[in-house]
Amino acid sequence: MTIAGPTPKRYDCIVIGGGHNGLVCAAYLARSRRRVLVLEAAQQVGGAAVTREFAPGYQVSSCAHLLHLMPHAMMQELSLHAQGLRLAHDAIPTTALSPAGAPLSLDVDACHALASACSADALAYPKYVTRLQRLARALRPVITNVPPRLGTDRWSDRLALLRLAWHVRRLGRRDMRELLRIIGMNVYDLLEEHFDTPLLKGALGFDAVLGTSFGPRSPGTVLTLLYRLAAQGDGARIAQPVGGLGALTDALAKAAAAAGAQIRTGCAVGRIDVQDDRVRGVTLKSGEAIAADVVISSCDPQTTFLGLLGTEHLDTGFVRRVTHLRTRGLAAKLHLALDELPAFIGVTPAALAGRLIVAPSLEYIERAYNHAKYGEFSSEPILEITMPTVNDASLAPPGKHVLSAIVQYAPYALAAGWEHERQRFMDLAIGTIERYAPGLRRAITCAELLTPVDIEREFRITGGHWHHVDLAFDQFFMVRPLPGAAQYQTPVAGLYLCGAGCHPGGGVMGMAGRNAARQVLKKAA
């Protein structure tokens, strides 16, 4: 399928992959009058931000299920609302489910339940949130900008480092000291310093380990938490688009096409063509060759370098680093088609429209994580549950509902193999939810579990990790995804990366796509 106008003979830029980052990149390039072609292997655009039917009449955002990282400015720049993007809910609340007792709202303004549980925590919580947001704000330029390179003589690199240092310095002495103290810490120790209530600590720690390969006691989990806050930006809220995340990428595709980009779906790229150490275009699996001066890959780095480019164009040391990237996901996705709205104990209708967290304590999370270290799935997993049909009835037949949940930890390389264990883990995940929503099982008409292995297959992500490359200190910022390819450029002239494996990483953010487009334009200028 081709979206938009006549096909030119050659393109300035080819974007491999029509996920949100690829589409954002294409849109920005097209707006700068580049002739852009987006090639998507699947039959529809969207990548891991896509809505699909998983049971007759039931739709779900099949990988990412919430929108909270894409900057408001980007959505405005690309006129996504004009392209049909509507939000079903633009300020989704977060509620921590308790196995014994009332659930706890994490809204700073509405933590009455916390006051009754522990008055000290109720006082400390708003302070903690404000301070963390202040620290996150200092890291904001880290998230939004193209990372500088170390050891160059270029003023732009030095300036970027200075600007970062200035933002940190501007925090003032106390906050700067606190930032430097906690940034390498684990989130367990940080939360232990602040709070007593296990349910609160569990829910706050949950966000630090969601989508990572860490437990709360793993070093660097304060960084992942601050990263999440910094990426969300000021006053950011968690939103749910009408029609699921696929509606966002549909709007992005329309924005790109409106700017002049061509989008072809069902076109799997076989290889990236290189001649004389320069990219010349791509050859599709069908054998069709398409020429372009610049190729930007939104695929994960291993797919790009090892699969599409080929090691013969790369140095051995670089290939070694690519193969050593930690790319194995630990998050599974559970989709349930339900006859009726499940009755979560004590959860208000307003809360049911939001995120429900199953992580009753930090110890619970750590125990869940222990299994993953040894290639087993958690016997008591942690979950982020949403009921998208509460906000958007169009996703299911009238009166029916969809439950979409992220289930952790489900290691990609399960020792016993997923083929035999998928059903058992799905039962276990459903059983875990049922503890908070008795009678859930009765309402299920269809269930689907996507393990990281399924995510790898369905979304073409090596390792099935939604960040493509695990987000950790050594795979972050100036060394993300790896030295030699950390500024969206690669060792091969004309080949760029724009996927989640690049800085600032995954989540439906689009920043990697926008930054990559900037680099391409800068190089040409």
Place this chain on the structure above:
Amino acid sequence: MHVAPHFKQPLLKTPFHERSRAFSQQDSFIAWAGYTTVDVFSSVEQEYFAIRNATTVYDLTPMVKYRIAGAGATAYLNRLVTRDVSKLKPLRVAYCLWCDDAGHLIDDGTIFRLGESEYRLCTGERQLDWLLDSAIGFDVKITEVTAEIAALSVQGPTSCAALKDFGMTGIETLKPFEIRHFVVDGKCIMGSRTGFTGDLGYELWMPLDHAEPVWDGLMAAGRARGIRPIGSKALNVARIEAGFIMPNVDFVSAERTIHTGRARSPLELGLGWLVDFKKGHFTGRRALVAEERRGARRRLVGLDIEGNKPAHNSLLYADRGATREVGSVTSAVWSPTCKRNLALAMLDAPHFDVGASVWAEIYLNRELRWERRVARAHVVERPFYAPERRRATPAGDY
């Protein structure tokens, strides 16, 4: 049964070990790549003069050997080394270098093309880790075969005649860097016209059980040609005359340097002629292109030093007063054949061009009294010694 870990086990013995021991007067053995080998049998001088005037036999078995085979072997090697391996025909040998991403030399070695898609890579040190990582994405199988192949280097002006007498009929027509299979007394021996002496010479490769009979047969057949075994010390004199570099002496492998700035590129080592920028990508190419564009900061050169005192480990200066340091000597020897005081040295720009001269600070131990000399050193062409006979085909019958 308790087995000691490999690092506690004694050095391995080559299949020529018993024969070497029988010849060894000094009983002087050294470690080389996990084996024990001879560094001197009787005297370095006698052994050296045999290289230049008769025939010598050197046990090459510890040389690390890899079998590289598969449909992608040529493409693999072309990405690994700096030369164009696709130009290497079957039954030919090429001296090659391989670099890391920064264009710094990891090691040098020889590639033997044994068939359409089968090669043998011979190198002084083990490299399997680098070779396997380089194989990612290539249809190639790499196996270390060091312990499966016995190897002897037979070098010297009478070596061709000695090998002919031994039964390697027709060896005189073997061209430099050519490989041929011979059958002597029913034993298959692979011969190649290669070596590390810069003289007429051959290397013999054979299964382990042929080692002792071949040694015995060769020694008997070569008696009239002055054959004798040599150790690595004599070989070292010959290799400096020939201008060949040694790992850990003239350069340190980029995989093993600890201090920054100690790794060396092929361009810095004066081996730019082994780098083919036109053949397509190879590891280190982009760094080497940039380096060539930037211009060399230093280069390994040949020095001819006035006087007859070898400039071992000498610092080199731009001025006689020895105040402005511009480099240092990596290998030095008094060349008995050239009658010149030779050295290989790393010199900073702009002192490394042929015709330039610097000053070498030489320390002499004269019956426990140390003396210091500052001698003029001229940058000269390498190799220092290159007799016509090393290339002449058919090889001379001396």
